Amino acid sequence: MKRPLTTIAGGLLGIFLTVALLKGGASVIQGQQSAAAPEFTLETPELSDVPDLGGVETDVGEEVPVDPAENGTVDPLSTPVRDIAPEQFGLPEEVTAKPLKRIEARQSLSEPVAKPEPIASVLRHPVALSAGLIQFDGDRLLQLDGLVSQTADRTCDANGKRWPCGLVARTAFRNFLRARALLCNVPKNGWQGTLTTTCTVNGIDLAVWLAKNGWAEASAGSPLETRVEAARQSGLGIFGDDPRSVGAAHAPLDEATTPEEPPINTDMLQPDL
Numbered sequence: 684m685k686r687p688l689t690t691i692a693g694g695l696l697g698i699f700l701t702v703a704l705l706k707g708g709a710s711v712i713q714g715q716q717s718a719a720a721p722e723f724t725l726e727t728p729e730l731s732d733v734p735d736l737g738g739v740e741t742d743v744g745e746e747v748p749v750d751p752a753e754n755g756t757v758d759p760l761s762t763p764v765r766d767i768a769p770e771q772f773g774l775p776e777e778v779t780a781k782p783l784k785r786i787e788a789r790q791s792l793s794e795p796v797a798k799p800e801p802i803a804s805v806l807r808h809p810v811a812l813s814a815g816l817i818q819f820d821g822d823r824l825l826q827l828d829g830l831v832s833q834t835a836d837r838t839c840d841a842n843g844k845r846w847p848c849g850l851v852a853r854t855a856f857r858n859f860l861r862a863r864a865l866l867c868n869v870p871k872n873g874w875q876g877t878l879t880t881t882c883t884v885n886g887i888d889l890a891v892w893l894a895k896n897g898w899a900e901a902s903a904g905s906p907l908e909t910r911v912e913a914a915r916q917s918g919l920g921i922f923g924d925d926p927r928s929v930g931a932a933h934a935p936l937d938e939a940t941t942p943e944e945p946p947i948n949t950d951m952l953q954p955d956l
Contacts, residue, residue, distance in 0.1 A: 801868040801880065809865055814852035814898045815890070817865070817882070824877040825867060827890040829905035839921050846925035852898040855920075859892065860884065897922045 837849030867882040897920020
């Protein structure tokens with residue numbers, strides 16, 4: 684019975700000794716750290732100790748930017764400031780302060796390429812696509828100068844009735860041409876696409892013939908405007924009644940037609956649909 688009690692008492696005594704040793708060691712370590720590190724006190728400077736910032740009064744803790752140029756440390760002329768206003772951006776002050784002066788244009792470094800002068804050429808086998816538009820060789824087109832480009836599907840109103848004036852105008856133009864060769868002003872080496880120029884047949888200007896007979900309209904500023912207006916007032920061509928109607932009165936198509944070129948009877952015109 685006494686042996687177990689002795690064992691327990693010895694164990695408790697060992698525990699107490701261990702705790703006491705740990706506390707003693709901790710006290711020794713803390714004393715050594717305190718002796719090695721002196722106390723540190725944060726000092727706040729007085730206002731009188733703050734250096735002069737160029738005569739600007741400031742509150743404690745407020746940061747004020749200081750221009751180095753004012754203290755004489757930087758030359759203001761060595762760091763120019765560019766004005767970025769829209770009217771002055773990228774321009775020196777001399778240009779904005781003085782009026783602009785126009786100078787002569789620089790001479791071209793190469794000779795300009797001269798456009799070839801048009802020459803009168805005979806064009807054969809014309810095909811009228813519409814009143815004023817002629818086709819040659821499949822891919823070359825010629826628009827008569829001074830006239831508005833017409834389409835064959837145009838329709839007109841006359842006395843409350845609509846009639847295919849575009850087809851009738853094309854038929855009248857084809858009947859006048861009759862596949863004869865034309866004399867046109869074209870570039871010397873030919874052209875591709877659509878060319879706007881003048882043409883004649885047997886000395887008759889094609890654009891003038893279409894304008895005065897009312898089969899086309901003149902472009903703005905064209906010398907043919909007076910002829911087109913005269914045809915409009917007379918009710919000719921697309922400005923009048925359907926020429927296919929029975930009993931419709933029509934003026935001669937061209938008083939300059941020669942005996943070799945019999946006049947065209949517009950009453951018998953039928954659109955080539």
